[in-house]
Amino acid sequence: MTKGEETRQMIIKSAAPIFNKKGIAATAMSDIMDATKLSKGSLYVHFENKDELALTVIDYNMQLLGSRVFEALSKASSARDKLIAYIDVLSTPVNPIVEGGCPMLNFGMEADDTNEVVTKKVNEGVVFSQQIISDIIKKGIDEGEFSNEWNYKDFAVVMFAMIEGGQLICRVARNNRKMQVIKANLLEQISRWEL
Template sequence: MTKGEETRQFIIEKAAPIFNVKGIAATAMSDIMEATKLSKGSMYVHFENKEVLACAAVDHNMKLLGNKLQSAISKAKTAKGEILAFIDFFNNPLNPPVTGGCPLLNFGTEADDTNPIVKEKVNGGIKFTQQIVENSINKGITNGEFKPDWNASEFAVIVFAMLEGGNLIARTSGNNDKMNIIIKTLKAIIEENSI
């Protein structure tokens, strides 16, 4: 990695949590300058404008979330264990795996009407996340862990929607009570479809 690439990566790593906490619109380049201790000129050498940096920060946050999720799932020895690990990974929105909470929820909510580039990035992240669940269910059906008629793609949508909804409720209410109900419900559905 060249010195320029290192600096660019340093800026992204410092900017990513700021964008995830404050949002794209509310984050100023001065916030990033303060965090990096770099001048405005240095910032603009590496990023044409705030939007370019924001897109890089979105990518970084989603990659960080994805890597941590994959690491948690990889420890499971069965397809059922993978799905349970997936659900448990998101069980405490008040102590999220990525600073500021779920970047899919944060950036998706902000960008749905304002930023088509970020909206598409988040949509790709949602599809990727749902595919993880779908793949584990299909693997479990093949392995004889799950009932053969369990609709993997429908459950993947349900899991994602319920966990993100629970995330929103928990972070706005300041407690995990509703998320605990959601996790209990999801695990009951998994049990119903287990052999």
Template structure:
């Protein structure tokens, strides 16, 4: 990696948790300069403005989250275990796998009416997660783990929405009590559809 690319990546890695914690609007280039110890001129050599850096930070946060998630899912031997691993991975929003919490929820809430580029990135992430869950269920149906009439797409939508809602409730309340209710409910629904 060339020196310029290394510096650019360094800036993204330092900026990503700040944007995910404070939000795009509340994060200033001064915040990033303080975290990186780089001058304003150095920052603008690599990113023409805050919006370009914010988009790179969104991508980075989602990539980090996705890599951690896939690492956990890869340990599972069955489709049911994969679904449970997905649930467990997101079951502690008070201490999330990515600094600042779920980037889909954080950036999606902020960008839905204000930033069409970030909105599309988040929408793609949402679709990806729903397709991932749906494909795990379909794989389980094909292998005879799950009931053949289980609607994979519908459950994937419900599961994703419940997990994101639980994340919001937990972050706002400062505890995981409601997320525990959601994870238990989802696991029971999966058990009901297990052969």
């Protein structure tokens, strides 16, 4: 990796939690200068403008979330355990696995009325997340763990929505308690299709 590419990655890593916490509009290039200890001119060597940096950081945050989720999933073997792992890894919104909380929720809500590019990016993440859940269940059905009458695609929508809604509830409540209520309901729904 060249020196330039190393600096670019350092900028992204440093900027990621800032954008995810403050949002795109409220994050100033001066914030990134402070975090990276780089001069303004140097930032603009690696990124055309603030928008390009923001888009790159959104990608980074969503991929970081994805890799954290996959890491958790890999520790479980059965489909049921993978679903539980998925829930568990996202069940502490106040101490989130990605600094600042779920980037889809953060950037999606900021951008949905103002920024079509970001909105599309977030939508892809949302669709992908549901696909992950969907794939886990499908495999479970194929391997005889769940009933093949389960409308698992619809359940993936429900499960994703519940977890994201739980993020809102817990983040503004400043505690993770309600996430356990959500987990219990999901487990109950899952168990109903177990063979």
